[in-house]
Amino acid sequence: MPNRINILVDKIVEQQLDAFIVSRSPNIRYFTNSIGGSYLVVVPGENPLLLVSALDENVARDQARFCIVENFTPSGLLNRLAEILRGGHCRNIGFDDLSLQFLERLGKRIPEAVFTQNQEIIWGQRKVKDVAEIRIMTEAGRLTDLALEALREELSVGVTEHQIAAKASFAMMRGGAEAHAFEFTVGSGPRSAYPHASVSDRKIARGDFVVVDIGALYKGYCSDITRTFVAGKPDATKTRIYETVHRSHDAAYDEMKIGASCKEVDTVSRRIIEEAGYGAQYIHSLGHGVGLEIHEPPSVSQRSTEMLEAGNVVSDEPGIYIHGDGGVRIEDTVLITVRGPRRLTDFPRGLMDSVF
Amino acid sequence: MPNRINILVDKIVEQQLDAFIVSRSPNIRYFTNSIGGSYLVVVPGENPLLLVSALDENVARDQARFCIVENFTPSGLLNRLAEILRGGHCRNIGFDDLSLQFLERLGKRIPEAVFTQNQEIIWGQRKVKDVAEIRIMTEAGRLTDLALEALREELSVGVTEHQIAAKASFAMMRGGAEAHAFEFTVGSGPRSAYPHASVSDRKIARGDFVVVDIGALYKGYCSDITRTFVAGKPDATKTRIYETVHRSHDAAYDEMKIGASCKEVDTVSRRIIEEAGYGAQYIHSLGHGVGLEIHEPPSVSQRSTEMLEAGNVVSDEPGIYIHGDGGVRIEDTVLITVRGPRRLTDFPRGLMDSVF
Numbered sequence: 001m002p003n004r005i006n007i008l009v010d011k012i013v014e015q016q017l018d019a020f021i022v023s024r025s026p027n028i029r030y031f032t033n034s035i036g037g038s039y040l041v042v043v044p045g046e047n048p049l050l051l052v053s054a055l056d057e058n059v060a061r062d063q064a065r066f067c068i069v070e071n072f073t074p075s076g077l078l079n080r081l082a083e084i085l086r087g088g089h090c091r092n093i094g095f096d097d098l099s100l101q102f103l104e105r106l107g108k109r110i111p112e113a114v115f116t117q118n119q120e121i122i123w124g125q126r127k128v129k130d131v132a133e134i135r136i137m138t139e140a141g142r143l144t145d146l147a148l149e150a151l152r153e154e155l156s157v158g159v160t161e162h163q164i165a166a167k168a169s170f171a172m173m174r175g176g177a178e179a180h181a182f183e184f185t186v187g188s189g190p191r192s193a194y195p196h197a198s199v200s201d202r203k204i205a206r207g208d209f210v211v212v213d214i215g216a217l218y219k220g221y222c223s224d225i226t227r228t229f230v231a232g233k234p235d236a237t238k239t240r241i242y243e244t245v246h247r248s249h250d251a252a253y254d255e256m257k258i259g260a261s262c263k264e265v266d267t268v269s270r271r272i273i274e275e276a277g278y279g280a281q282y283i284h285s286l287g288h289g290v291g292l293e294i295h296e297p298p299s300v301s302q303r304s305t306e307m308l309e310a311g312n313v314v315s316d317e318p319g320i321y322i323h324g325d326g327g328v329r330i331e332d333t334v335l336i337t338v339r340g341p342r343r344l345t346d347f348p349r350g351l352m353d354s355v356f
Numbered sequence: 357m358p359n360r361i362n363i364l365v366d367k368i369v370e371q372q373l374d375a376f377i378v379s380r381s382p383n384i385r386y387f388t389n390s391i392g393g394s395y396l397v398v399v400p401g402e403n404p405l406l407l408v409s410a411l412d413e414n415v416a417r418d419q420a421r422f423c424i425v426e427n428f429t430p431s432g433l434l435n436r437l438a439e440i441l442r443g444g445h446c447r448n449i450g451f452d453d454l455s456l457q458f459l460e461r462l463g464k465r466i467p468e469a470v471f472t473q474n475q476e477i478i479w480g481q482r483k484v485k486d487v488a489e490i491r492i493m494t495e496a497g498r499l500t501d502l503a504l505e506a507l508r509e510e511l512s513v514g515v516t517e518h519q520i521a522a523k524a525s526f527a528m529m530r531g532g533a534e535a536h537a538f539e540f541t542v543g544s545g546p547r548s549a550y551p552h553a554s555v556s557d558r559k560i561a562r563g564d565f566v567v568v569d570i571g572a573l574y575k576g577y578c579s580d581i582t583r584t585f586v587a588g589k590p591d592a593t594k595t596r597i598y599e600t601v602h603r604s605h606d607a608a609y610d611e612m613k614i615g616a617s618c619k620e621v622d623t624v625s626r627r628i629i630e631e632a633g634y635g636a637q638y639i640h641s642l643g644h645g646v647g648l649e650i651h652e653p654p655s656v657s658q659r660s661t662e663m664l665e666a667g668n669v670v671s672d673e674p675g676i677y678i679h680g681d682g683g684v685r686i687e688d689t690v691l692i693t694v695r696g697p698r699r700l701t702d703f704p705r706g707l708m709d710s711v712f
Contacts, residue, residue, distance in 0.1 A: 035552070035554060055551055055552075058550050059552070059553070074659075162529060162533075163530055165534075166525070166526050166527075167526075169525045170522050170526035173525050174518060174522035178518075178556070180535065184534075194414050194415040195411055196412075196415070199529070201532060217539070283413070303430075323414045323417070
């Protein structure tokens with residue numbers, strides 16, 4: 001991985017901050033490669049310092065890069081932080097996320113300092129994936145495709161949602177995922193109308209939609225895919241719902257270009273579903289950023305003011321949900337490149353591919 | 357499940373509050389049975405109201421009990437909340453977790469109201485598990501035992517941590533778990549010295565400790581178990597480390613009785629490890645509460661001021677971690693009953709059971 005702290009330092013200076021305290025663990029992993037560590041203190045011109053509790057010390061000493069690792073005890077933490085910041089003559093101090101109580105106690109020790117929350121400084125960097133990240137996320141995507149292939153063989157009337165989820169989990173984890181990126185959804189029949197259905201002991205019945213929403217965690221990064229399978233030949237209404245979502249997904253995908261407004265991409269997907277008469281059943285936004293966290297900037301929604309950039313990774317996941325009956329969602333994780341959108345997940349999406 | 361909101365109402369009245377806003381999702385699930393929903397508003401004497409976004413409406417209408425489900429739009433939420441609270445003449449309003457920004461905006465609409473965060477009112481109730489919860493958590497524990505049995509067969513020199521984790525995941529999820537309760541650890545060789553090692557592609561080598569820390573999520577509830585396996589006959593040092601942790605675990609278990617001080621239980625476990633000369637390598641507390649969340653009150657640590665009560669569920673997980681070499685942790689999820697401690701996870705713990 002590249003030294004990403006260098007870019008953070010430039011931003012810190014640009015924003016006229018004297019120091020930045022990184023405390024969110026995906027941020028610490030992003031900058032240092034370490035899965036352990038509590039506070040990364042970055043003072044321009046000084047060596048970055050990663051403060052770790054006893055619990056994380058072994059892992060941080062082995063994994064952390066681009067910083068010095070230092071152990072802290074709970075009782076000594078605030079004084080040590082104050083000492084570092086005072087030693088660097090830091091007055092304007094940015095942070096990603098610290099509790100009010102923590103800030104009050106730290107502030108008492110450095111009365112001259114002003115603390116300002118600034119998540120944007122890090123999100124601006126994290127939402128544009130670098131080459132190392134794209135390589136990892138491509139593999140995370142491949143692992144979900146692998147899981148869907150395995151799960152596809154398990155699908156038949158009478159099997160439970162648990163059996164289906166177990167098959168997907170096995171393939172993904174055996175293939176190299178260290179965990180699920182989020183709680184899986186295998187929602188069949190009426191349960192397919194819940195966007196986050198989790199997994200139950202319900203048995204698949206003829207005529208069911210089966211919404212499968214899974215993701216792999218690979219070297220800390222997430223992938224996110226949804227496919228909707230259909231138990232038996234779908235009737236005209238089910239066909240129409242499926243095809244509408246599929247068209248909406250594809251139309252949004254085609255719009256995912258550098259400079260496109262996230263709001264407009266959502267609108268393109270929404271218009272198709274509204275025109276088919278299901279606007280009120282499309283009950284969420286089109287997509288969200290994906291990376292070290294499963295929900296990140298940029299949001300692809302009506303409330304977004306962002307534009308897509310090369311290196312963004314976002315989900316494209318329109319859906320229609322009919323309460324009591326069932327739902328359809330089709331989702332891929334998409335990388336924005338200079339040559340247009342590129343799917344990091346890419347299992348067959350066609351209705352005929354989805355009938356079992 | 358019983359109506360747990362009744363008990364909350366008694367506590368609200370006792371604390372001279374006029375209303376309570378529940379927003380944390382495990383709390384909403386605890387009181388209403390619904391996996392969806394944003395705000396549960398409880399005003400004594402009125403029907404409890406669960407406010408849900410469009411995304412969660414289907415699931416909440418099907419699952420929620422003991423409350424009225426009402427849909428909100430993002431733009432109408434604050435006014436609706438203010439209307440409910442003003443209608444109930446509520447001045448002293450408790451909440452579990454609301455952001456400062458949210459409180460400021462809500463406060464402007466009800467200037468006469470005073471908002472007070474009070475998590476303890478809910479934790480006091482949640483940390484004493486009722487019969488319905490104990491039944492579910494017993495099954496969650498059984499699912500981890502099942503997973504360890506499956507994983508045990510996979511253990512041999514040359515297999516990867518991924519293969520081991522995949523086997524455990526399959527057994528657990530096929531058996532009825534809807535998800536992992538947390539990110540698994542399969543830490544082998546030097547990686548066993550990381551308390552939270554996650555899972556890697558490292559292959560098991562002769563002489564390795566293999567720390568396996570897994571948990572099932574079952575009907576929303578967590579279980580938590582750790583076993584340390586040993587690749588080949590352990591030498592004298594490894595035997596001594598293993599047996600020390602095992603004795604520490606058992607001694608703490610025997611102390612887990614109603615009225616025992618959590619700090620003292622931690623001390624009992626720690627004394628055994630210190631006497632064996634590994635005090636500095638026991639780098640965490642003995643245990644934590646387990647329930648709808650994997651880390652809950654009561655904490656079983658040196659900083660705890662709590663006493664164990666019947667219905668508490670806590671982990672018992674001492675460990676010794678030698679940086680660069682390896683570590684051992686032995687953990688069960690333990691229910692406190694009037695007849696003493698009872699293990700909800702119960703896979704063989706002996707050294708000879710753990711050698712492969």
